[in-house]
Amino acid sequence: MTEPQTNTLRGEGISLSFGGIKVLKDLDVEFRAGEITGLIGPNGAGKTSLFNCLTGAYTPQKGNIGYAGNSLNGLPPSMRAAKGIVRSFQHVALCPDLTVRENVMIGVARNHHSGWLNAFLPLPRGQREWAAMAQDANRALADLGLAEMGDLMPDALPPGMQRLVEIARAIVGNPSVLLLDEPAAGLNNSETSDLMAVLRELASNDLVLVVVEHDMDLVMSICDRIYVLNFGELVADGTPKEVRENPNVVRIYLGSDDD
Numbered sequence: 001m002t003e004p005q006t007n008t009l010r011g012e013g014i015s016l017s018f019g020g021i022k023v024l025k026d027l028d029v030e031f032r033a034g035e036i037t038g039l040i041g042p043n044g045a046g047k048t049s050l051f052n053c054l055t056g057a058y059t060p061q062k063g064n065i066g067y068a069g070n071s072l073n074g075l076p077p078s079m080r081a082a083k084g085i086v087r088s089f090q091h092v093a094l095c096p097d098l099t100v101r102e103n104v105m106i107g108v109a110r111n112h113h114s115g116w117l118n119a120f121l122p123l124p125r126g127q128r129e130w131a132a133m134a135q136d137a138n139r140a141l142a143d144l145g146l147a148e149m150g151d152l153m154p155d156a157l158p159p160g161m162q163r164l165v166e167i168a169r170a171i172v173g174n175p176s177v178l179l180l181d182e183p184a185a186g187l188n189n190s191e192t193s194d195l196m197a198v199l200r201e202l203a204s205n206d207l208v209l210v211v212v213e214h215d216m217d218l219v220m221s222i223c224d225r226i227y228v229l230n231f232g233e234l235v236a237d238g239t240p241k242e243v244r245e246n247p248n249v250v251r252i253y254l255g256s257d258d259d
C-alpha cells in the first residue's frame with residue numbers, strides 16, 4: 001500500500017451502463033496530486049465516460065468518487081467545478097459569439113468576487129473585475145503560445161489553436177483537478193510541444209492532472225503513471241515503462257487476438 005495522499009481523486013468500484021451495455025466495469029482508480037496520470041485505451045474503452053463520472057455529468061450505477069478525502073457522490077457538475085474540478089472536452093466547445101479572450105475568461109470567473117455577470121455591468125467594481133479577468137486570460141493564452149489571438153473570434157482560428165484556447169480556459173482558474181480529454185488531437189508538432197511544456201509546468205504539488213490521449217509519444221513522455229482501459233475494464237496500470245512492456249497492453253494495441 002502506498003501512503004494515503006491528501007489531495008487524491010479516487011474512484012472505487014465504478015460501474016456504469018447504458019441500457020444494459022456495460023461501459024465501465026467495477027473500476028478502481030486513484031489520481032494523485034503532483035503527478036501526471038495518463039488514461040489510455042482504444043476507441044470506446046470508456047475514457048470519456050470515466051471523466052463524465054468524475055465531473056458528475058454521468059452518475060454511475062455503482063461505486064464511490066471522492067476528492068481529498070471527501071465524497072463527491074451526488075454532487076452536481078457545478079458544485080464539483082466550484083471545488084476546482086475542471087475538464088476540457090474531446091470535441092472543442094467554445095462559445096462562437098465570444099472572443100477568444102472572453103472564452104478563456106469564463107474559466108476565471110469562479111475565482112472572482114462579483115463573478116462573470118457583474119463583470120459585464122458598467123459599475124467600477126465590475127470593471128475592475130473585468131480587467132483582472134482579462135489579464136489572467138491573457139496570461140493563460142500567452143502560456144499556450146496564443147498571446148496575439150485574444151481579440152479574434154474562435155472560428156478564425158485553426159482547429160488545433162481552438163483546442164489550445166479550451167485548455168487555456170481550463171487552466172486559467174487554477175484548478176485543483178484538471179481532466180484533459182485528448183488535448184493534443186488536431187495539434188501540429190510545435191503546438192504539441194508547447195502543450196507538453198505547459199502540462200509539465202502545471203504538474204505542481206497540489207494539482208491532480210489526468211490526460212486522456214491517443215498520442216502515445218506525448219503520454220509516454222509526460223506521464224508519471226498510466227491506466228489502460230479496454231471495454232470498460234482496467235487492463236494495466238503502472239509507469240510508462242511498465243505499461244509499454246505489459247503483454248495485455250501490447251496485445252490490445254497490436255490488435256492480436258491469440259493468447
Ligand SMILES: Nc1ncnc2c1ncn2[C@@H]1O[C@H](COP(=O)(O)OP(=O)(O)OP(=O)(O)O)[C@@H](O)[C@H]1O
Binds near residue numbers: 043047049090
Ligand atoms: N450517453 C451515452 N449513451 C449511450 N452510450 C454511451 C453514452 N456515453 C458513452 N456511451 C458508450 O460508452 C462506450 C464508451 O464510450 P467513451 O466515449 O467513454 O469511450 P472513449 O474511451 O472515450 O472512446 P474514444 O477514444 O473514441 O473517445 C461506447 O460504447 C459509447 O457508445
Ligand SMILES: [Mg+2]
Binds near residue numbers: 047048049181
Ligand atoms: Mg473519448
